[in-house]
Amino acid sequence: MDHIQLDTLYLPVITAIIFVPILAGIVLFIFPEKIKTVKGIISLIIAAPVLYFSYDIFAQKNMAGKVSLMDGITIKSQVINAWLEGVGKYTAINIDNLSKLITLLIGFFGLIIVIYSLVYINKAKGIRNYYPYVLITLGSSFGAVLADNLILFVIFWGILAITCYKLIKGYDEESSAAAKKTLVIIGASDGLMLLGIGIIWKISGSINMSELSITTTDAIRNLAFITLLIASFAKAGAIPFHTWIPDYVKKAPASSSAYLPASLDKLLGIYFLARICNDVFILNQWLTLVIIIIGVSTIIIAVMMALIQHNYKKLLGYHAVSQVGYMVTGLGLGTPLGIIGGLFHMMNHALYKSGLFLVAGSIEKRTGKEDLDDISGLSKAMPLTFLTGLVFALSISGIPPLNGFASKWTIYQGIIDFGKTPGVANQLWIIWLSLAVIGSALTLASFIKFISGAFLGRRREELKNVREVSIAMWFPKVVLALICVGFGVFATNFVIPKTFIPIAGDFQYVGAWNSTTISLLILISIVLGIIIYLAGNIKNFRVDDSFVGGETFREQTGFASTEFYKTISNYKLFSFIYRKAEEKWFDIYDLSKNIILWFNKKISLAHNGVLSNYAIWILAGLIIMLIFLI
Amino acid sequence: MLKDLFYYLIYPGFLFVAVAGGLLSFFDRKITAWVQFRKGPPLLQPFYDFFKLLLVKETIIPAKGSRITFLLAPVFSLFGATVSSVLIFLPLLGIKTGFTGDVIVIFYLLTIPSLTYIIGALASGNPFASVGASREMKLVVSYELSFLLVLIALIIKSDMSISLYDIINAQQPANAFIGSISGVILFIVAIFCLQAKLGLVPFDMAEAETEITHGSFIEYSGSAYALIKLTKYIMLFTLPAFIIALFMRGINLEGIGILWAILKVLAVVLILTLIRNTNPRVRISQAMRFFFVWMNLLAIIAIVLIFFGY
Numbered sequence: 050m051d052h053i054q055l056d057t058l059y060l061p062v063i064t065a066i067i068f069v070p071i072l073a074g075i076v077l078f079i080f081p082e083k084i085k086t087v088k089g090i091i092s093l094i095i096a097a098p099v100l101y102f103s104y105d106i107f108a109q110k111n112m113a114g115k116v117s118l119m120d121g122i123t124i125k126s127q128v129i130n131a132w133l134e135g136v137g138k139y140t141a142i143n144i145d146n147l148s149k150l151i152t153l154l155i156g157f158f159g160l161i162i163v164i165y166s167l168v169y170i171n172k173a174k175g176i177r178n179y180y181p182y183v184l185i186t187l188g189s190s191f192g193a194v195l196a197d198n199l200i201l202f203v204i205f206w207g208i209l210a211i212t213c214y215k216l217i218k219g220y221d222e223e224s225s226a227a228a229k230k231t232l233v234i235i236g237a238s239d240g241l242m243l244l245g246i247g248i249i250w251k252i253s254g255s256i257n258m259s260e261l262s263i264t265t266t267d268a269i270r271n272l273a274f275i276t277l278l279i280a281s282f283a284k285a286g287a288i289p290f291h292t293w294i295p296d297y298v299k300k301a302p303a304s305s306s307a308y309l310p311a312s313l314d315k316l317l318g319i320y321f322l323a324r325i326c327n328d329v330f331i332l333n334q335w336l337t338l339v340i341i342i343i344g345v346s347t348i349i350i351a352v353m354m355a356l357i358q359h360n361y362k363k364l365l366g367y368h369a370v371s372q373v374g375y376m377v378t379g380l381g382l383g384t385p386l387g388i389i390g391g392l393f394h395m396m397n398h399a400l401y402k403s404g405l406f407l408v409a410g411s412i413e414k415r416t417g418k419e420d421l422d423d424i425s426g427l428s429k430a431m432p433l434t435f436l437t438g439l440v441f442a443l444s445i446s447g448i449p450p451l452n453g454f455a456s457k458w459t460i461y462q463g464i465i466d467f468g469k470t471p472g473v474a475n476q477l478w479i480i481w482l483s484l485a486v487i488g489s490a491l492t493l494a495s496f497i498k499f500i501s502g503a504f505l506g507r508r509r510e511e512l513k514n515v516r517e518v519s520i521a522m523w524f525p526k527v528v529l530a531l532i533c534v535g536f537g538v539f540a541t542n543f544v545i546p547k548t549f550i551p552i553a554g555d556f557q558y559v560g561a562w563n564s565t566t567i568s569l570l571i572l573i574s575i576v577l578g579i580i581i582y583l584a585g586n587i588k589n590f591r592v593d594d595s596f597v598g599g600e601t602f603r604e605q606t607g608f609a610s611t612e613f614y615k616t617i618s619n620y621k622l623f624s625f626i627y628r629k630a631e632e633k634w635f636d637i638y639d640l641s642k643n644i645i646l647w648f649n650k651k652i653s654l655a656h657n658g659v660l661s662n663y664a665i666w667i668l669a670g671l672i673i674m675l676i677f678l679i
Numbered sequence: 680m681l682k683d684l685f686y687y688l689i690y691p692g693f694l695f696v697a698v699a700g701g702l703l704s705f706f707d708r709k710i711t712a713w714v715q716f717r718k719g720p721p722l723l724q725p726f727y728d729f730f731k732l733l734l735v736k737e738t739i740i741p742a743k744g745s746r747i748t749f750l751l752a753p754v755f756s757l758f759g760a761t762v763s764s765v766l767i768f769l770p771l772l773g774i775k776t777g778f779t780g781d782v783i784v785i786f787y788l789l790t791i792p793s794l795t796y797i798i799g800a801l802a803s804g805n806p807f808a809s810v811g812a813s814r815e816m817k818l819v820v821s822y823e824l825s826f827l828l829v830l831i832a833l834i835i836k837s838d839m840s841i842s843l844y845d846i847i848n849a850q851q852p853a854n855a856f857i858g859s860i861s862g863v864i865l866f867i868v869a870i871f872c873l874q875a876k877l878g879l880v881p882f883d884m885a886e887a888e889t890e891i892t893h894g895s896f897i898e899y900s901g902s903a904y905a906l907i908k909l910t911k912y913i914m915l916f917t918l919p920a921f922i923i924a925l926f927m928r929g930i931n932l933e934g935i936g937i938l939w940a941i942l943k944v945l946a947v948v949l950i951l952t953l954i955r956n957t958n959p960r961v962r963i964s965q966a967m968r969f970f971f972v973w974m975n976l977l978a979i980i981a982i983v984l985i986f987f988g989y
Contacts, residue, residue, distance in 0.1 A: 426804065428745040435745075448794065449787050461783050462841070469839050479831050479982065483824060486786075490823040493794065494816050501801040506809070507743040560781030560841045567778065570687055571758055577693070578754030578906065585733035585902035594742045595805040595898060610801075613813040616964050 059106065060116060063142065066102050066156070067192045070095055074184035088180040089167045095184060096160045103156030103191070107149045115143050115197055115259055143197030143259045146551040147392075151194045151320045154396060158312040158403060159187040161525045165407055166304045168521040169414060176218040176302065183308065186212040190313050194320055199246045199256040203239065206280075209317070210235040213309050217301035224300035230638050231293040238283035238290060245276030249329075261329045265336055274336065277325045285318025286310065287377050288347040291370040292636045295354075298366035299419075303410025306362065307403035310369050315402075319376045319395040323388065326380055338474040340381030345481050348374030348488035355495045356614050357627055361412070361421050364499055365405050368445060371488065372398045378485060379460040381474075385556040387463035389549040394456035397536060401441040401453060404529035408438040411518045411526070412503055421499065421611050426508030430515040433523045435504045437530040442500050444533045446493035450568045452533050455540030457489060462559040494614065502610035538568040683778055691768035693761045693913075700912030701725040706945065707915065707952045714956045729908050738901030744804035749898070752799030753906035759791025760910045764917040770843040771924045772932065781841040782830050785921070789876065792910050793819050796885075796895050803898035811894020814963045815885035818875055821970035826872040828978035829865050833925055835985055836861075843924055850928035857926040861984040866926050868978050870950055873918045875966070877911075879955040884963050919947035 073095045077088050106112070117137040163183065170179050185208065192205035214232040219225035248269060250256050265271050283290040298306040326332060326340070348371050355367035376398070379391025411434045418424050428435040444451040447458075461482060468478030508515075517523065536544050541564045550556075618627050633639040655666065686692055704725040712719030740746055766780040766788065780788070797815050800808035834841055836856055837849035856862040875882040886894040899907055923930060923943050930940035961969070 426743070426745075428748065428802075447787065448791065449784065454787060458783060458787075465834065465839060465841060479828075479835075482831060483827055486827050487820075487824045490790075490820050493790075494820050497794075497797055497801070497812070497816050500798070501809070501812070505745055505748065505798070505801040505804070507804040560783060561779040562781070562784050563778040566683060567762060567780070570683075570762055573684070573687065574758035574761065575751075575754055577688075578751075578757055581733070581906060582750070582754075582902050585905060586735060586738065590738040590740055590901070592740050592742050595744075595803065595808075596892075597806060610809070610813075613816065616817055616967060619964070620968075 059109070059112060062102050062106065063116075063144075063195060066099050066106075066152075067188050067195065070099060070159075070184040070188035070191075072188075074181040074188065077181040077184065078178060082177060085170065085180075086167070089163070089170070092163045092180045092184055093160075093167065096156075096163045096187065099187065100156040100160045103152045106144070107153040109149075112144060112149075115141055115257075117141050139198050139200050141197040141201070141257050142195040143257075144195065147320065147323060148194050150392075150396075150548060150552065151316050152191060154316055154399060155187065155190045155194065155313060158308065158316075158399060159183075159190075161403070161528065162304055162308040162312075164521055165307070165410070165525045168519050169304050169410055170302065176216065176305075179216070182212045182215045186216070186308070186313065190317060193317055197257050197259050199249070199258060202258075203242060203246065206242075206284075206317070207239055209284075209309075209313075210239060213297075213314070216305040216309060217297060223296075227293070227296035227300045231297050234290060234293045234638055235283055238280045241276040242280035245273045245280070248273040248276075258324055258329050262331060263329060264331045265333045270330075271336070274325065274330050274332075277329070278322070278340070281318045281321040281325065282343070282377075283318075284314050285322065285373045285376070286314065286370045287343055287373045288350055288370070289635070289637045291347065291351065291373070292638050294370050295363050295366035298369065298406070299360055299363045303362070303406045303413060306366070307406035307410070310366070311402040311406050312399035315369075315373065315376075315395055315399055319373075319380065319391065322377065322380050323392065326383065327388065332383065334472045334474060337381055337383060337472070338477075341378055341474050341481055344374045344376075344378030344381055345484040345488075346374070347371065347377060349484055349491075352488050352491040352495065353623075353626075354630060356491060356498075357618055358495075359420050359422060359611050361499055361503060362406075362409050362419060364421075364495060365402070365409055368405075368492065368495070369398075369402055371492065372402065372445065374488065375457060375460055375485065378481060379463055382463050382467045384463055384467055385553045386459060386466050386559070388553040389545060389556070390456055390459035390461075390463045392552065393459055393540075393545065393549055394453075397444070397452040397456045397533070400529050400533050400536070401444045404437060404441040404526055404533070405445070407522070407526050407529070408434055408441065411522055414522070415515045415518060416512060421502035422609055424503050424509070424512065425506045425610075426504070427512065427515060428504040430508065430512070431504075431517045433517055433527065437523075437526040438504065439500060440530040440533055442496040444537070446496050447489045448493070449562075450537045450540075450564050450571065452536035452540065455537050455544075455562070455564060457485070458560070458562055459545070461485065466559050498610045498613050501613075506610075538564055540564045682776065686769065686774070686778075687761065687765055691772055691774075692765045696761070696764045696768070696913045696916050697909055700909075700914070700916035701729070703915050703919075703944070703948055704912050707948060710949065710952045711956055714953075725908075725912060729905050729912075732900075732905035732908060733902050736901045736904075738903060739898070741803045741805065741898045744898075745802040748802035749799055750903055752795045752802065753899070753903050753910065756792040756795035756799075756910045757906050757913075759788055759795065760913040760917060763788040763791075764913055764920075767843065767917055767921050767924060770847055771920055771929050773929075775844075779842070779844075782834070782843055782846065783841060785843070786827065786830060789918070789921075790819060790823070792914060793876070796907070799899070800895035800897075805898050807891045807893075807897045808895055810891050811885045811887075811897070815878075815895055817963055817967060818882060818885060821967040822872045822875040822974075825868055825970050825974040825978055826876075828975060828982065829869045829872065830925075832861065832865050832978060832982045832985055835982065847924055847929040855926060855928040860989045861981040862926060864977050864981040864984070866922070868974050868981070869922055869925070870947075870954070871970075871974055873922065873947075874951060874954055875970070876918060877914055877951065879951060881955070881958040881961045882966055883955075883960055884966065887960060915948065916944070919944050919951070922947055 077091065080088055117140050189205040189208040193202055196202040196205060210232060214228055217224060217228045219228050246256060252270065253261055253263060255261060263270055265274055279290065286294045294310045297310055351367045351371035355364050355371060358364040358367060376391045376395045379387045379394060412424065413419060416424050444453040447454045464478050464482045467475055541562055618624055688694065705722055709719040763785055766785050793815055797812040800812040833846060833856060837846045850856055857866050878885055886896055896907060927943055930943065932940065
């Protein structure tokens with residue numbers, strides 16, 4: 050490694066971005082709920098320099114290496130020093146190009162969400178202690194990303210599960226159930242991760258990620274890998290551990306959804322996936338196959354569920370799952386192209402999906418409606434929301450030259466490149482590629498439904514007074530949309546070489562895509578189009594009501610966008626699957642709940658209240674214990 | 680950059696494909712007229728239509744809808760058609776400089792016209808247009824997979840290369856891809872995908888005149904409709920050219936090669952025209968089943984055949 054050793058001067062900065070937000074969050078608990086705006090502004094004052102410092106860390110090109118958080122502390126007392134040395138082992142942090150990039154992104158989303166929340170959370174009936182939890186989440190995310198020691202990592206990772214639980218408000222049965230489901234799924238996966246960490250410690254005697262390189266040759270090593278895989282899948286939301294996301298985003302405030310499931314959880318989950326796949330473990334070809342199968346099935350299953358949703362937040366939630374499939378597939382490939390595609394897609398997804406949730410939050414705030422059937426024609430009332438929403442929607446659907454296309458295109462190339470080499474999963478590249486591409490077409494289909502349902506068409510009478518949201522709510526969206534366009538336009542000649550090649554290594558493109566040239570051509574085309582319009586007879590225009598086959602236009606006349614894909618769900622096979630999915634047959638949470646309740650019922654049969662029976666149970670237990678102990 | 684601009688705007692870009700596409704549209708209409716025992720239009724009729732719409736006809740803008748989106752959608756559809764045509768024609772004509780894009784990029788760019796029709800239709804606020812748009816979207820979803828499988832099969836045939844130059848070159852020494860059994864099967868699938876992409880009968884349910892009075896385009900008139908017409912001309916030339924590049928080892932513009940090139944284009948367009956004139960329109964659910972089950976099955980059979988060397 051030609052990196053210079055991590056400058057200890059940076060240690061205070063690193064410590065600060067982890068602990069200042071956490072401590073500030075704890076202090077903010079003391080402030081009363083009434084001065085929410087003050088709390089928001091304090092959070093803003095904390096989040097802005099944190100972003101600056103995370104950029105500072107990112108910008109230090111040569112800074113990399115390992116350090117312990119305790120290194121900077123020198124104390125005279127021998128006893129304390131010895132103690133610090135012992136603790137220092139468990140506070141190892143690791144800075145490399147990957148963790149630097151994720152750090153920057155976390156800082157960025159933290160600031161964006163705090164700005165958006167200033168107005169969004171104040172007016173709506175907010176969650177208790179919203180800002181403290183946002184700040185604690187911010188600090189813990191930095192901690193989780195920078196931690197090298199798995200114990201330190203799991204502590205921060207666990208805090209995130211709790212803040213995620215607290216950032217949704219339990220105001221009715223459904224929302225409490227959603228919060229509980231989130232906590233149970235993430236908490237259970239964290240428990241599994243602890244098991245995996247235990248196994249790793251047993252096998253290799255070290256729990257620092259940078260020191261590990263475990264081959265997945267026997268069952269116990271595979272088990273360790275799979276437990277960590279499940280933890281990362283539950284966080285990022287890959288099938289079958291995704292079911293908390295649609296429920297969570299339906300009930301949580303849009304800013305919480307944009308913050309955790311849409312951006313930070315994806316960043317962390319995929320970060321951890323990248324770590325365990327590339328650094329901690331050396332995968333065998335069957336594990337690669339499993340990861341890719343989960344990736345592509347996540348893409349297809351979640352997008353098929355998104356197609357039939359009426360609630361626009363839930364629709365976005367299913368897409369937050371579906372897009373994870375691309376990242377998992379890309380990282381599962383294990384080639385530089387695949388890893389770059391997966392990480393690039395992770396970054397892009399965080400950008401446009403948090404943007405989409407902010408759009409959803411704006412619509413909800415101005416209309417108070419959550420169903421696509423109840424809103425329509427908002428494009429004129431909320432032009433900025435519409436424009437940014439359109440950019441995000443086209444971006445997530447992978448329309449060139451936006452950023453979603455650039456990363457999907459990299460993943461597709463990765464898949465084709467992967468198919469050239471021998472291996473079980475490699476031979477099946479045709480299936481992976483077709484499913485990934487058709488998933489992207491279905492994404493487009495369901496976003497056409499979202500855009501047309503919310504923004505296009507005729508505005509309803511009751512929505513006549515809807516206005517654009519205030520600057521604190523549109524500014525974050527505009528920033529995100531501009532970055533989406535910028536990353537798309539400069540994808541091949543700036544973003545990938547500057548940001549991702551340092552992480553994954555150099556590679557050769559299989560295909561060719563001149564993002565900047567073609568983006569320039571779009572500008573020229575628009576000019577050309579306007580010239581053709583002006584050269585033509587456009588000044589001679591007339592505004593008239595639509596022609597509906599000679600009928601008079603009534604308020605109910607229309608074709609609801611939620612009916613668009615009835616044809617698909619009318620096919621017998623799909624209607625069966627959809628019905629079962631609505632009954633939660635495929636929900637791992639409900640399945641395991643049913644199994645546990647079944648066992649509960651069986652065990653409760655023994656509790657019949659007869660004293661002599663209990664005495665026999667106790668005696669039997671004692672005898673069994675004796676047999677085992679002797 | 681100036682060279683790129685020339686490629687994009689003049690040759691083989693916008694101007695070239697628009698004129699050639701207009702002439703092909705005449706060919707299509709003339710054949711249709713002969714099939715129906717009519718005399719047919721004069722050679723320049725497509726251009727008369729275009730300029731009449733652009734210069735003479737009044738543009739009616741729907742009162743309740745998103746006007747700017749409605750008017751900008753045709754501009755973007757023109758962009759999609761033009762840029763994909765440039766990316767197809769540069770390799771086809773053997774021009775090695777300038778910007779490039781692989782077949783996956785072309786595949787994505789070719790969906791932009793359909794996408795913009797959908798957005799424009801939805802922006803008009805007309806329920807018939809919404810019906811048309813939803814059908815168009817479902818049609819896109821159904822043929823996308825078949826078309827991709829065709830491309831994948833050809834990528835395998837040309838040794839895993841996804842550049843259009845290499846796919847054309849892979850066919851040069853030996854026979855063209857259409858000369859093998861798998862090639863013929865893939866060609867059939869590709870022709871039906873083209874039919875759907877161009878919105879021709881039997882897959883014109885998105886603009887079914889007799890049923891939903893031109894569906895997606897019901898509200899378009901005047902200049903905006905002129906741009907859509909232009910996009911349709913360009914697509915009528917670009918997509919057959921893409922098929923020629925993929926299956927018939929491109930074209931050769933030396934001496935007698937020019938005649939062959941023209942004949943190849945006319946032959947593909949003739950097939951499309953004959954299919955559209957001899958078939959009734961199908962329902963959207965039938966079209967979806969047709970692509971999802973039968974066309975995909977054919978494409979998969981072809982891929983299996985490729986693995987056995989046919």
